[in-house]
Amino acid sequence: MSLAFDWRLPVQLRFGSGCSQALAAELDDRAVVVLAFEPAEALGLQAAWTQGFGPQLRAWVRVPDGLSTLALARSLAQRVWPLLAAEPDAVLLALGGGSVLDIAKLLRSVPDSGDFEAIAAALRGTAPWPALTHAPLWLVPTTAGTGSEVTRWATVWDTDGRVALKRSFDEPWGFADRAFVDPVLTLSAPAALTRDTALDSFAHALEAIWNRHANPVSDALAVQAARRVRAHLAGVLAEPAALAGREQLSLAALEAGLAFAQTRTALAHALSYALTLEQGVPHGLAVATWLPTACRLAVGRDAGIDARLQAVFEVPATECADVLQAWLASLGVATDPATWGVHDGEARVQAALASTRGRNFIGAEMERAP
DSSP, X not given: OOSOOOOOOOOEEXXXXXXXGGHHHHTTTOOEEEEEEGGGTTTTHHHHHXXXXXXXXXXXXXXXSSOOBHHHHHHHHHHHHHHHHHOTTOEEEXXXXXXXXXXXXXXXXXXXXOXXXXXXXXXXXXXXXXXXXXXXXXXXXXXXXXXXGGOXXXXXXXXXSSXXXXXXXXXXGGSOSEEEEOGGGGTTOOHHHHHHHHHXXXXXXXXXXXXXXXXXXXXXXXXXXXXXXXXXXXXHHHSTTOHHHHHHHHHHHHHXXXXXXXXXXXXXXXXXXXIIIIIOOOHHHHHHHHHHHHHHHHTTSOHHHHHHHHHHHSSOGGGXXXXXXXXXXXXXXXXXXXXXXXXXXXXXHHHHHTSTTGGGBTTHHHHSOO
């Protein structure tokens, strides 16, 4: 691996328990439109934040639970875009998990025509991006997992046709202006969500390690993130109200996000999308299913990668996949794709290696069938 690399991260970041309480003061005199995850009202966040923002709050827009779909973005745009168009300096503030943050990245860009179908066409690759006006975007995650607050991309599921497809939004204007990572906000996450989002951040870390775009800084962040998740996830699941553990998982998710913001994801993510679309498997669980497969293919390709995997799992590289599989099993994660009805695993691996994400994998060229 070359020691020469580029690094770009224009997001102004704040991390720490309680840091989201500074949001109102940070706005100065600007208006704010909040795009919030559905449970925010029941958790008391809507009432507290509405009071904190006062007259600067122009709207509180609820985002239903579920996937970040084009159809959902189209519906939300009808409410959000007129507000942003009326006040160009208004901040679009997204509060929620990865789906909410991803939708916000799309909605912060208002086409001059006001036509959402111009956005849909660009995402589908059937037309260039239209002229856009970009609203200031602040992201506040409520889960410790996706890293969306520090990346420029988003996953948008296209369910408009007969076959659902994953659309990737990956543009320079996808980066938020500011991100506030407040571990207190993750305390409300139920056990399954806590586990699955932590597995997502763990996958981001491993995928950054065995990535052909890795660099020394991303490697350091990725190794630390993976070790942190391994050290603290079980404890958080046992004591979900303990803030110290939540802080560790939030920091791990951020570290992994910073790492894969530079490398992008790789083979395990490429394999995971079909499980989510076909079987409805939550993303973190779907990608974790394929991690041992990817790990076995990664080992032996590069001495530096082997050393970093050894640092994560604290065993020789050849044993890392077995330790990973056992750890996942201890968390209740099935790592046999057949559990989800997948019986053509090898064919899927070959197809994934030829995909955009799969080509990021360090072993893609060597493993792809001729």
